[in-house]
Amino acid sequence: MGPAPHALVIPFPAQGHVIPLLELAHALVDRGFTVTFANSEFNHDRVLAAMSSEKNGMALLDRIRLAAVPDGMAPGEDRNNLVKLTVQMKEHMAPAVEELVLRSRRADARGPITCMVTDYNLGSWALDVARRTGIKSASIWPASAAVLATLLSIPKLVQDDIIDSKDGSALKQETFQLSPDMPVMHTADLAWNCIGNHGCQAALFRIIVDGVRAVANCDFVLCNSFHDAEEATFARFPKIVPVGPFLTGERNGKAVGHFWPPEDDACISWLDAQPEKSVVYVAFGSFTMFDRLQFQELALGLELSGRPFLWVVRPDIGHGAVHDYPAGFLDRVRNRSMVVSWSPQQRVLAHPAVACFVSHCGWNSTMEGVRNGVPFLAWPYFADQFVNQDYICDVWKVGLRAEADKAGVITKEHIAGRVGELMGDQGVRKRTNTLKKLAQESVKEGGSSHNNFEMFVDAMKA
Structure with a gap:
């Protein structure tokens, strides 16, 4: 019997991304994977500090190896500048992550890295590393499937004159709807149109377009959602595979992935x-x-x-x-x-x-x-x-x-x-309880998200 499959999991360096991807990493360990979790150096230190402040918090590290890679930002630099952070990551993280993969083949007691699960928001560079090193790849989108659908629909939004092909800026139309059963979207709320100045927005738009192209070639696109929450979106975009909702931020009663000690x-x-x-x-x-x-x-x-x-x-x-x-x-x-x-x-x-x-x-x-x-x-x-x-x-x-x-x-x-x-409001309370039941059923054995995750795991092991 050969070594266990070894997954490299890489989150976008923000807490709302680290937490769900760390839960996914634990779910892979539960299913027999070895996992290396590659945080930015800055967030790696924050997560370790928060975990070490908790009683028995560090015990969770027996399950997952935490690795640190540079994000290219200077000490004290504003990491809420998402555009600069995203640009710097491509230059500094990509070679460090590639070296992690190659080093695992030379001298890693846990065995060589065999697959990569990367945060969609990293853009194309992480999936390019997977392609160059010949390992399987999956991209996970830690937000709603509807928002991911807008990214996958960028060519159509350009074709329909809703956004500009050069920088993604809104044209005449302020709202759009990808299908009658999906939420109405506002062009001003598109990710690249609400961060920084126009130059920053254009740069982010180009990174996102590159990411859409790269994701077309990865093995899976996972989403932390569930079928009944966004049924219309999953029907229209079958490439997006719902595997949630994750039980985020907690393992065995201990907080994981937080930047501040709870x-x-x-x-x-x-x-x-x-x-x-x-x-x-x-x-x-x-x-x-x-x-x-x-x-x-x-x-x-x-x-x-x-x-x-x-x-x-x-x-x-x-x-x-x-x-x-x-x-x-x-x-x-x-x-x-x-x-x-x-x-x-x-x-x-x-x-x-x-x-x-x-x-x-x-x-x-x-x-x-x-x-x-x-509610x-x-x-x-x-x-x-x-x-x-x-x-x-x-x-x-x-x-x-x-x-x-x-x-x-x-x-x-x-x-x-x-x-x-x-x-x-009793109506809200009743609908909330109904949705709760659907969410919980989706992740139980036999539920849609549970089955999707098992399918993904089997493919990554093959």
């Missing part, structure tokens, strides 16, 4: 003391930023709701204004609130005390809310999050929009009113 025990102990379906959970992922006014309106809206709340306030969430709470706010809400810097989100959403989720609608958060049957107050920040909001509010109808006033501010009165409306 405040596990404190969060769960506090939730244990709250009545069933009473708590408003508020979290905006690893990227959303607020100005001072909006941050304070959110705080006052949670206070005005009169309900207990668990609020995740990242250290960098407010451009330096993060600790600039309204005067006396923390004292006034102390007896019915908990404010933390990061939380074990999967465990929080699964807790019976949680009644609703005020969310930026990142796809990981969307799938976690769906999988746990928690949403949808508050997207950029790019695909607006499509996810459309799914939540218009297609699945498991949440309500947080809507800004004429000045562009989501007011405290609106926040409090929406929370009350959401928690009292």
Whole structure:
């Protein structure tokens, strides 16, 4: 019997990508694979630091070898500059990843790398490495299939004069629909049209176009979604294979892949003391930023709701204004609130005390809310999050929009009113429970996502 199949898994260097790809890596280990997980050096250090701060957190490293490769960014440089980061990765990560593959053939006790699973958002370079080294390849899209479908449809969007062929900028039409049963898309929300200046957008568009071409030649295109969530998209784009929703961010009760140490025990102990379906959970992922006014309106809206709340306030969430709470706010809400810097989100959403989720609608958060049957107050920040909001509010109808006033501010009165409306809406609650059941059935043995993943595993082993 030969060595186990050895998968190299490479995420895009952002937390919303590291977490689902690390779960996929663990799922491969469960099925007999050896796995090397290649993070950027910067994120490799952050993940290790967060895991080492947890009791027994490092034990998970017995399952997966974590490797670090350079992203080309200087120490202290802004890694939220996604365009520069993406360009630098191609120059610096690609040779390091290729050397990982070649070195595994020369001297690796775990055996040679036999296949690669790469984040779609890395662009074409990772799949080019797989082609040059002769290993099998799969690309995983860690967002909604509908958004991936827009990338695969770029030639048609150009042909229909919806976007410009040179830079992807919007032409006359502000919205489009790939099929009657799919969400309406806004050209302004396309990934390359909402990041940086025009030059940055054009550069990102060219990288995405190269990625679309490269993906056409890989063995599988996986997606962290499930058939019933996006049935129309999967029918129209059969190359996209749903294998989710992943149980992201947690393994055997331990958080994995986080950049900040979750405040596990404190969060769960506090939730244990709250009545069933009473708590408003508020979290905006690893990227959303607020100005001072909006941050304070959110705080006052949670206070005005009169309900207990668990609020995740990242250290960098407010451009330096993060600790600039309204005067006396923390004292006034102390007896019915908990404010933390990061939380074990999967465990929080699964807790019976949680009644609703005020969310930026990142796809990981969307799938976690769906999988746990928690209604949403949808508050997207950029790019695909607006499509996810459309799914939540218009297609699945498991949440309500947080809507800004004429000045562009989501007011405290609106926040409090929406929370009350959401928690009292039995129709939303019923639809949420139905979708939860479909999500959970898809990943059970015999479910559509489970079967798709097993098919993928068998092909990578062959």
